[in-house]
Amino acid sequence: MSTIKDMLMKREGTSYLGSLLAGYEQLVALYGKPIHDPSDRKTDSEWVVVTPFGIATIYNYKDGRKYCEKDGLDVVRIREWHVGGENIDSFRHILEQIAAAPKRVID
Numbered sequence: 734m735s736t737i738k739d740m741l742m743k744r745e746g747t748s749y750l751g752s753l754l755a756g757y758e759q760l761v762a763l764y765g766k767p768i769h770d771p772s773d774r775k776t777d778s779e780w781v782v783v784t785p786f787g788i789a790t791i792y793n794y795k796d797g798r799k800y801c802e803k804d805g806l807d808v809v810r811i812r813e814w815h816v817g818g819e820n821i822d823s824f825r826h827i828l829e830q831i832a833a834a835p836k837r838v839i840d
Contacts, residue, residue, distance in 0.1 A: 737768050740781045744790050747817040750824035753791070755831050757809045760791060763834055767808075775800050778808045784826040787819035791827065 735743075760767070760780060767778035777797035782789045794815045798805040818824045 737770070740768050741770055743783075743788050744779075744781050744817070747788055747790050747819055750816055750818050750821060751828075752813055752815050753828060753831055754812055755814060757811060759831070759834060759836070760814070763830060764791070773799070777805075778811075782827065784818075784823045786822035786826055789816060789818040789823040789827045791816055 757778070764780040764782055767780050769778065770776065773779075775795050776792045777799050779790055779792035782791065791814050793806075793808065793811045795801070796806050796811060796813075797808060816824050816827050818827070
């Protein structure tokens with residue numbers, strides 16, 4: 734089992750590649766519970782995903798409660814997520830997984 738510290742280290746070398754539309758619950762169903770970096774004031778939730786093409790990350794950026802405080806979105810209300818990765822193929826892999834996943838009804 735990886736620790737949060739291990740997961741945060743895995744994401745080193747990734748950079749923003751694009752965004753995707755998905756509900757929080759859909760991401761949890763696909764990738765499990767997100768990690769929370771206590772030192773990051775711009776991101777509330779993040780998934781570090783090992784793809785066949787390298788590491789990819791899925792995260793909210795500057796729209797949640799950590800950054801916007803009371804005006805920020807609760808993570809279950811976030812619909813647009815940033816995707817980072819080591820290369821464009823890791824980003825495409827995440828998009829394909831999201832497209833193939835069952836859609837969940839969102840409040």
